[in-house]
Amino acid sequence: MKFDPMKGWMPVINSFHGGKFFQAIGEDFNALERGADVISADVLDAWFDPSPRVISKLTNYLPFLLRTSPPVYACGLVEVIARTRGVPKASILAGGGSSDLIFTCLPHLIGRGQKAIVLDPMYCEYSHIFEKVIGAELMRFPLYEEAQFRIDADRLRSFAKKEQPALVAIVNPNSPTGQHWPREDLIEFIDSLSANTWVVVDETYVEYVGGDQSIEGEASRRENVIVLKSMSKVYALSGLRVGYMVANPSVIEKLAPWMPPWAVSLPAQAAAVEALSDTDYYQERYRETHKLREAFACELRRIGQVTVYSSCANFLLVGVLERAQCIVERMRSSNVFVRNCDSMSERFDDRFLRIAVKSAAQNKAIAAALRDAL
Numbered sequence: 001m002k003f004d005p006m007k008g009w010m011p012v013i014n015s016f017h018g019g020k021f022f023q024a025i026g027e028d029f030n031a032l033e034r035g036a037d038v039i040s041a042d043v044l045d046a047w048f049d050p051s052p053r054v055i056s057k058l059t060n061y062l063p064f065l066l067r068t069s070p071p072v073y074a075c076g077l078v079e080v081i082a083r084t085r086g087v088p089k090a091s092i093l094a095g096g097g098s099s100d101l102i103f104t105c106l107p108h109l110i111g112r113g114q115k116a117i118v119l120d121p122m123y124c125e126y127s128h129i130f131e132k133v134i135g136a137e138l139m140r141f142p143l144y145e146e147a148q149f150r151i152d153a154d155r156l157r158s159f160a161k162k163e164q165p166a167l168v169a170i171v172n173p174n175s176p177t178g179q180h181w182p183r184e185d186l187i188e189f190i191d192s193l194s195a196n197t198w199v200v201v202d203e204t205y206v207e208y209v210g211g212d213q214s215i216e217g218e219a220s221r222r223e224n225v226i227v228l229k230s231m232s233k234v235y236a237l238s239g240l241r242v243g244y245m246v247a248n249p250s251v252i253e254k255l256a257p258w259m260p261p262w263a264v265s266l267p268a269q270a271a272a273v274e275a276l277s278d279t280d281y282y283q284e285r286y287r288e289t290h291k292l293r294e295a296f297a298c299e300l301r302r303i304g305q306v307t308v309y310s311s312c313a314n315f316l317l318v319g320v321l322e323r324a325q326c327i328v329e330r331m332r333s334s335n336v337f338v339r340n341c342d343s344m345s346e347r348f349d350d351r352f353l354r355i356a357v358k359s360a361a362q363n364k365a366i367a368a369a370l371r372d373a374l
Contacts, residue, residue: 019043021337041356041366042328042337044175044205044315046236047292048285051278054237054271061270070266073259077269081244084276090249091220093256096263097241098204098230099125104263105226105245105255106167107134109198114166115139117159121149121176121345123202126169139163142347148309149177149317153185157192167198173205176341176354178311180206183213190218190225199225205313207234208286216246223248233314235275235282240268289314289357296363300355303371317341318353322374325350330373336366 021040025031049055058065071077074094082089095101102125110116112135118126120140130136141159143149151174160168173180190199206214219227227246232238242264245252264272275282297308297316307319320327324340331338341352355366 020332024332024335024337037335039336039358039362039365039369041358041362042339042354043238044233044313044356045238046233046285046314047289047356047358047362048236050236050271051275051281053274053278053281057270057274058267062267065267065270068266070262070264070269072261073256074264074269077242077264077272078244080273080276085214085216085246087216087220087246088249091246091252093245093247093252093259094264095243095245095259096265096268097232098202098228098243100241100263101228101243101245102126102129103133104258106130106200108255108258109200109226110134110136110166113137115163117141117163117165117168119143119151119170119174121174121341121348122169123171123175123204124344126171126200126202130167130169136166139165140345143174143177143179145319148179149174150179151181153181153189157189160193160197164194165197167200168193169200169202171202171204173209173311173313175205175313175315176317176339176344176352178309178313178315178317180209180213180312183215186215187218190215190222193224195224197224200228201225202228202230204228204230204233207282208289208313219246220248223250226251231272231275234286235272236285237268237271237275240265240271242268242272292360292363293357295360296357296367299363299367300370303367303374305374306370314357316355316357318355320351320353320374323350324348324353327353327370327373331366331369334365334369334372336369338366338370 021038021042024038025034077094078089078092081092106129114136116130116136117139120142127138131138141156203214216227219225230243300308305321309317328338328340339354341348341354342350
């Protein structure tokens with residue numbers, strides 16, 4: 001519930017996200033220079049800039065890209081994705097970020113009252129749309145702290161066999177836990193399900209563990225598997241909103257009519273094409289991210305009073321002994337923004353933070369702010 005001064009207590013309609021950092025910059029965009037003084041570790045935007053090829057394309061052609069209508073259904077971008085990922089064009093549907101695809105497509109897979117399984121904890125967009133938008137019966141599969149929040153495959157198989165869901169949604173690597181389910185184990189789990197059960201796999205962070213861990217190829221061949229890909233976090237394109245779905249052509253044919261023809265802007269399409277073409281640049285950034293994350297984790301562990309969990313992506317899950325929300329609010333006074341994880345699982349019970357990996361200097365500032373807050 002949320003309180004409206006004019007209407008009193010009202011139900012929450014919109015999905016909860018972090019991103020409170022923009023309030024310190026100014027949501028009217030009149031003081032964007034303040035962004036240099038704000039550390040936005042409450043969202044998982046890349047710490048690095050987009051490829052120089054992306055910057056060059058946007059800089060050189062920005063007036064044209066801003067005033068011109070884009071190709072419908074991002075047809076050129078889809079061709080590049082197909083060539084880069086090795087999947088048929090007919091298996092790809094582009095959208096304005098993964099959230100666009102989630103809200104546009106998932107309501108056409110299952111309906112009110114049908115069962116949907118999500119991991120607990122997991123990125124809360126899925127639980128929101130299943131429970132609050134579609135009205136499905138949400139089944140939460142618990143991941144346990146003592147197991148480092150890793151997936152117990154046998155237990156998940158048994159859970160799915162018992163509940164017989166219409167859909168299973170998995171974020172892999174998972175946010176906020178930072179844990180990755182190896183490709184072979186995930187495929188084995190999919191094989192254990194009924195062919196009538198949809199499996200939606202969100203691979204927003206999979207490039208951090210390696211493109212060979214993606215199951216895009218499997219999704220293009222199977223009729224019950226959908227892979228969602230965001231280009232925000234691993235390509236440093238969060239502000240442009242571009243993503244895509246990979247599924248069997250028969251599934252894409254079913255869902256494509258619901259996607260607007262200009263869902264992806266022209267600047268976003270041009271930027272995404274350049275990003276997909278500069279593999280070497282991004283692979284180097286991922287290697288740097290792993291080094292930054294491990295150094296950051298060591299820095300946080302030296303503080304004491306916190307538990308830092310292992311991660312394979314661009315963020316860390318941190319357990320705290322006192323109320324997480326109090327720590328979040330104290331750190332904001334230093335213009336350092338981190339996320340209380342409660343929206344991703346009630347079981348977190350105001351005891352966990354998710355902190356994005358940033359540059360070396362910013363990571364030190366985050367650690368200092370956390371130390372002061374404790």
